[in-house]
Amino acid sequence: MATLRINGTDREFPENTLPATLLDLLTILQIDQATVVAEIDGAIIERKNFTATPLHTGQSIELVRFVGGG
């Protein structure tokens, strides 16, 4: 099993099904990449680099977006 910690919750992926890149992960989670910003192990990943960012087991990923606020 490979594991990614996504927004504070562990997700397990059977062997060889770990999404290859951040963009692949967003596609699997059905999240519109145009509205999201990501942080992997504390480092911000710019949207233009989503396809070029490989994922590895054990990483902690934060996916955030704008919401209403004052």
Next chain:
Amino acid sequence: MEDTLTIADRSFTSRLFIGTGKYASNRIMAESIRASGSEMVTVALRRVDIENENDDMICAIDRDRCVLLPNTSGARDAAEAVRLARLARAAGGIHWIKLEVTPDPYYLLPDGTETLKAAQQLVADGFVVLPYINADPILAKKLQDIGTATVMPLASPIGSNQGLKTRAAIEIIIEQAVVPVVVDAGLGSPSHAAEAMEMGADAVLVNTAIATAQDPVAMARAFKLAVEAGRMAFNAGQATRQKTASASSPLTGFLRKE
């Protein structure tokens, strides 16, 4: 001459900024923003709810008319605020940030020490920083000295609708300010907003009072008119307040025997 407000390198015709939280729907939010005439609205940054994908609220905002001002709400110290500001910049390509550091969940009062620390880092990092602060004239001065684009003293606790509880301190802040003073938080009715503008505030920021009104669109328009009226009154120069009466009608020619 048009009475525009300039913050950093941007000019605003409207002196009313709107928060986008607490609206019943994106449609009502969008209509309220339009009715308010606002040209800058605040947004927050939160984790994507992976199980329940919601509509993207940003699409509902007319960004040709209105620029986004991301906030650092939820930050409890300087480090968290700086992290949120950098994420917001990556998310929206926006280098403007409403800096708020509120470790106390009950009154949501801002932590001045951490706010100053975060502001120093963010200014050095090229952000246009609009810090939300308690109505503390010394802190306001320190912040403008390190290069924040505004100071945003609170009228009363966020979302409390209590109005200008900090009036005396805000008067001092306005007197000393070399950057625009935006009165933020606690303005519960249009008369509160008008009062802040009459005092010489450069702008006000309103969220809860509009978003949770029975008719938010009508309330947004009421705030628009109040802010315009308050500003106009400030520019007009108010008459002097005095303790005793001063007759408006002539004190001669009365129809009585004397």
